[in-house]
Amino acid sequence: xxxxxxxxxxxxxxxxxxxxxxxxxxxxxxxxxxxxxxxxxxxxxxxxxxxxxxxxxxxxxxxxxxxxxxxxxxxxxxxxxxxxxxxxxxxxxxxxxxxxxxxxxxxxxxxxxxxxxxxxxxxxxxxxxxxxxxxxxxxxxxxxxxxxxxxxxxxxxxxxxxxxxxxx
Amino acid sequence: xxxxxxxxxxxxxxxxxxxxxxxxxxxxxxxxxxxxxxxxxxxxxxxxxxxxxxxxxxxxxxxxxxxxxxxxxxxxxxxxxxxxxxxxxxxxxxxxxxxxxxxxxxxxxxxxxxxxxxxxxxxxxxxxxxxxxxxxxxxxxxxxxxxxxxxxxxxxxxxxxxxxxxxxxxxxxxxxxxxxxxxxxxxxxxxxxxxxxxxxxxxxxxxxxxxxxxxxxxxxxxxxxxxxxxxxxxxxxxxxxxxxxxxxxxxxxxxxxxxxxxxxxxxxxxxxxxxxxxxxxxxxxxxxxxxxxxxxxxxxxxxxxxxxxxxxxxxxxxxxxxxxxxxxxxxxxxxxxxxxxxxxxxxxxxxxxxxxxxxxxxxxxxxxxxxxxxxxxxxxxxxxxxxxxxxxxxxxxxxxxxxxxxxx
Numbered sequence: 318x319x320x321x322x323x324x325x326x327x328x329x330x331x332x333x334x335x336x337x338x339x340x341x342x343x344x345x346x347x348x349x350x351x352x353x354x355x356x357x358x359x360x361x362x363x364x365x366x367x368x369x370x371x372x373x374x375x376x377x378x379x380x381x382x383x384x385x386x387x388x389x390x391x392x393x394x395x396x397x398x399x400x401x402x403x404x405x406x407x408x409x410x411x412x413x414x415x416x417x418x419x420x421x422x423x424x425x426x427x428x429x430x431x432x433x434x435x436x437x438x439x440x441x442x443x444x445x446x447x448x449x450x451x452x453x454x455x456x457x458x459x460x461x462x463x464x465x466x467x468x469x470x471x472x473x474x475x476x477x478x479x480x481x482x483x484x485x
Numbered sequence: 486x487x488x489x490x491x492x493x494x495x496x497x498x499x500x501x502x503x504x505x506x507x508x509x510x511x512x513x514x515x516x517x518x519x520x521x522x523x524x525x526x527x528x529x530x531x532x533x534x535x536x537x538x539x540x541x542x543x544x545x546x547x548x549x550x551x552x553x554x555x556x557x558x559x560x561x562x563x564x565x566x567x568x569x570x571x572x573x574x575x576x577x578x579x580x581x582x583x584x585x586x587x588x589x590x591x592x593x594x595x596x597x598x599x600x601x602x603x604x605x606x607x608x609x610x611x612x613x614x615x616x617x618x619x620x621x622x623x624x625x626x627x628x629x630x631x632x633x634x635x636x637x638x639x640x641x642x643x644x645x646x647x648x649x650x651x652x653x654x655x656x657x658x659x660x661x662x663x664x665x666x667x668x669x670x671x672x673x674x675x676x677x678x679x680x681x682x683x684x685x686x687x688x689x690x691x692x693x694x695x696x697x698x699x700x701x702x703x704x705x706x707x708x709x710x711x712x713x714x715x716x717x718x719x720x721x722x723x724x725x726x727x728x729x730x731x732x733x734x735x736x737x738x739x740x741x742x743x744x745x746x747x748x749x750x751x752x753x754x755x756x757x758x759x760x761x762x763x764x765x766x767x768x769x770x771x772x773x774x775x776x777x778x779x780x781x782x783x784x785x786x787x788x789x790x791x792x793x794x795x796x797x798x799x800x801x802x803x804x805x806x807x808x809x810x811x812x813x814x815x816x817x818x819x820x821x822x823x824x825x826x827x828x829x830x831x832x833x834x835x836x837x838x839x840x841x842x843x844x845x846x847x848x849x850x851x852x853x854x855x856x857x858x859x860x861x862x863x864x865x866x867x868x869x870x871x872x873x874x875x876x877x878x879x880x881x882x883x884x885x886x887x888x889x890x891x892x893x
Contacts, residue, residue: 344826373708376838378853395827402729427711430863453538453892462546469550
């Protein structure tokens with residue numbers, strides 16, 4: 318039996334009730350959300366339940382929505398069931414003031430560095446992570462550059478000294 | 486036996502039994518900017534910790550200010566051994582997001598370019614594995630065919646390494662006859678070369694001794710570590726994005742997915758070689774299909790998407806509408822639809838994914854690259870633990886790590 322999006326949704330709702338919500342298949346991939354406290358339970362259920370079998374973590378990243386008060390940071394998991402060839406997207410939101418999320422690195426080794434990267438760029442604090450430190454940026458950095466509060470430099474700024482750039 | 490040291494340790498201190506070795510970041514055997522701080526016991530690796538990020542260029546942040554077409558040159562610089570796959574992957578992501586249908590001829594031309602890129606990627610990786618086991622000849626010998634592939638790129642898009650090939654909706658220009666002539670030359674001559682390359686290595690006693698049983702991983706561990714591409718297939722999992730989620734009409738092609746069993750360096754080498762044969766067959770099939778188009782169909786090289794595909798230059802000078810589109814595209818004044826998409830392609834070293842989120846603005850709200858080697862490089866300490874230091878070098882090159890992709 319092919320694994321359908323409806324079946325996955327039914328299974329999740331049967332297990333977690335109204336704690337899983339915002340189901341959508343807008344781009345063909347089933348996506349849903351849950352409170353951040355449940356993330357490990359949901360991931361473990363998707364992993365362990367034989368009829369679901371989402372045993373491959375394709376991608377883990379974060380998105381910053383500064384206008385979404387109380388859920389400014391969203392951590393997105395892309396999971397894949399190789400046997401049935403089905404992908405799903407699962408996201409949890411957390412407040413930027415308390416960006417604590419349980420780590421998935423015990424379930425997926427692959428999550429280790431992806432969580433470090435997410436911490437590095439967004440400051441999501443993965444509780445229980447074995448080695449949560451910056452990975453691509455320098456250790457001395459004291460901000461999280463992919464957050465929207467850090468805009469890129471204005472390309473039209475004129476306060477630069479042209480002499481210094483060989484344009485004088 | 487009493488040990489003699491130049492340094493006298495303070496009374497009561499415990500002597501460290503292992504040596505700390507800094508391997509990289511600019512060691513000739515790392516083939517890229519990789520640093521490993523290893524603990525070695527004689528020649529054996531006890532543990533290692535990787536340092537990455539030396540060439541981080543903040544692509545995801547840069548992408549948040551660029552209209553779609555300006556992001557293509559960023560993707561060039563991910564896996565620069567197979568830039569065209571990244572470029573096409575990005576165009577395909579945009580087309581899926583914008584719901585643009587590409588003509589079949591464009592799909593087949595793209596397949597030709599992508600498979601050429603895969604061959605050049607695997608060729609470099611496998612011949613470097615040869616170099617690291619002490620056989621430089623293969624590397625120098627196959628280089629002339631990578632050169633021929635680069636000449637084909639040059640005919641199609643004008644550049645060689647960072648190609649920026651194609652546009653959203655198709656190609657910037659039709660393939661020239663020279664491009665097809667060079668492609669035919671490649672299809673004629675390369676099988677012989679690949680065969681010779683294989684006979685240099687595949688049953689070579691020294692090569693087998695060096696690669697068999699080193700750097701191995703089981704299928705379960707490989708999946709848990711997020712392996713994709715040839716490295717996962719070498720461990721025995723037949724996952725290939727071209728089959729699982731076909732794009733660019735790969736479903737029209739007839740090919741097999743080679744798999745290994747032990748996931749060691751030798752299997753990775755064999756899988757890559759077998760994939761090159763498959764790629765050759767795919768190119769031949771795609772080329773035959775391209776040749777089968779007749780009349781005006783044989784001139785099609787892009788889809789009809791005026792919002793994203795630049796009009797012809799002569800039209801820009803003579804037609805008002807073309808001028809308007811030209812201006813809007815170049816200035817990036819076209820709003821994207823709202824939504825998000827995750828779109829994967831089979832890159833040279835694994836599943837290259839683009840996760841694009843748009844809030845309806847002119848640029849992506851967020852763009853995340855799923856970079857295969859960033860994810861599977863985590864397994865490196867496990868792969869080399871307990872092995873010889875010289876095997877660690879071979880394992881690193883056989884994983885096909887590309888620093889540009891890893892550090893994004």
